[in-house]
Amino acid sequence: MAYITLFAILALVPIVFDDSFLLNQLSRYSVFAMLAVSVSLVWGIGGILSLGQGIAFGLAAYGMGMTMQMQFQDPITNPIPSFMLTNELEHLPLLWEPFWSTPLGLMLAWLVPVTFFVGFGAMMFQARVAGVFVSIMTLAMLAAWYSMAYDMQPFTAGFNGISPPLPFSIFGVDIDPYSPLAYWICIGFLGTLTILTKLLIHSKFGLIVQATRDDAERARFLGYNVAYYQVVVFAISGFIAACAGICWVMVVQYVSPTSLELSMSVSAVVWAAVGGRLSLMGAILGAFLVNGIQSYMGDELQQVWMIILGFIFIGVVLFLPKGLISIFEYIFSIFDSKIIKQSKNQTENEAL
């Protein structure tokens, strides 16, 4: 219920504030919030501390970037993106061919990361890799994808990245990154994904996943194939991160290896941890809050931002292990117990 209220309030923002810059900022935050939700699911619920959520985010971002770039290209007059020409490519690489078609491109932007997460997850969890070793493996895999995006200059424009000249267009509608429409799409994705994830956590599946987090061995002896469950959770979190990547390129109209950088994936973990990794609401709150602070902090402090973030992180871990959301939960619990007391008093009075 609280979730529906939150998303309803967020959806109303464009009607109240007519500020395209603010909308674009908020769209970006909601993309980060999606990433934080994916971390909350895989780490908070599944107990898998993945530092590789950026893989799904980045792969989807590149898929979306390529789709948008090809929307600009013309098959006859201008079939090859300009950065390829400067890299002396004479034909469009085979890798890029499917992106002529927008639906196919979008589908690949989702399918490639999710398929990769299924395969990578199956490899890790079948071998019963757990705990910090999962973090190390996902980290290494992220670094590998980063160098690939960085080094394959003719295909990915390397460090410069791909900047599609036109906004994303679908069903004949151009989605201007600064428009309310783009904002609503981002909030819509965030809301739908969060509520579906919430339902998933509350299903028996969610319960079993939490059980595997607490004691994988015990769950195995109850007949659950723990690796299978972990792969499914990992892949779902990859899907959420992929949605974030797609929305990201839609609102920034740019994709570069920074989306596959370590700091991106680690930041997502920090957002979730600061807000409260056990709660999706906490993760969303963390993403909005941390990024909001960073944006409005002033230019002088940007250089020391990582230090400030580090202090916030340490402070939360030390004093609020369940994240900032635990403050709200505490306030609500006082509120609740007061109401219960009141109603108790009332019934007692009536009884008298």
Added chain:
Amino acid sequence: MNLLEINSITKRYGDYTVIDGFSLSIKNGELRCLLGPNGAGKTTCLDLISGRQPLSGGSIFLNGVDITSSNEHQIARRGIGRKFQIPAVFKELSVMDNLEVAYGKEKGPFYNMFDPGNSSRNKKIQEISELIGLQDRLNVISGVLSHGETQWLEIGMVLMQDPNLMLMDEPTAGMTEKETYKTSQIFNSLKGRHTLIVVEHDMSFVREIADTITVMHMGQLLAEGSISEIENNKKVRAVYLGTEGIH
């Protein structure tokens, strides 16, 4: 046909043999106690049956099906439930959730995403929680339960699985006398309806519940028989019980 048939299983760690050609057969509805001094291979034996460790030799049949090289979860689905020596429950979940996770024959992730739950499950949770005496503590996070209650919860989880065969590793370890007595009542109520293998050190508890006792020593079968036969067996007294008899 016997429910469980163990044919001369062997387990080696390098040159060191823990289980050495051990055989055992368990009939349906039997309650078998497994005794032996520390290091006799009792827990390892349960590990081999439940698939926690691979065998070095021999074979294990459950209901005539070879389960020798199956995985833990496959063996569990065939109907073997296991309680660990150090009680293992899901500490961050409530008692109710612990029991619910243990319930159900469908173990696939996609089925369980859409499992609406049903009344027979709730009835079973009610029934089992009453049996283990935790019916008033269903909403308590199981990490805060006392040691005895945790043991009972784990026994309850094994019961929720409704297995053909239950492997109970030291169910009374760390329990007070009163708790042990209650546990023996639980076990006696399971007798006949379920088949159990119980590893236990507490002789008064064994006397309460056991029909047949198997004694292991150095990974081998030392003796098998009723409680009085075991008490009067010279070999058993020599290696395990001491000359002063059973306490």
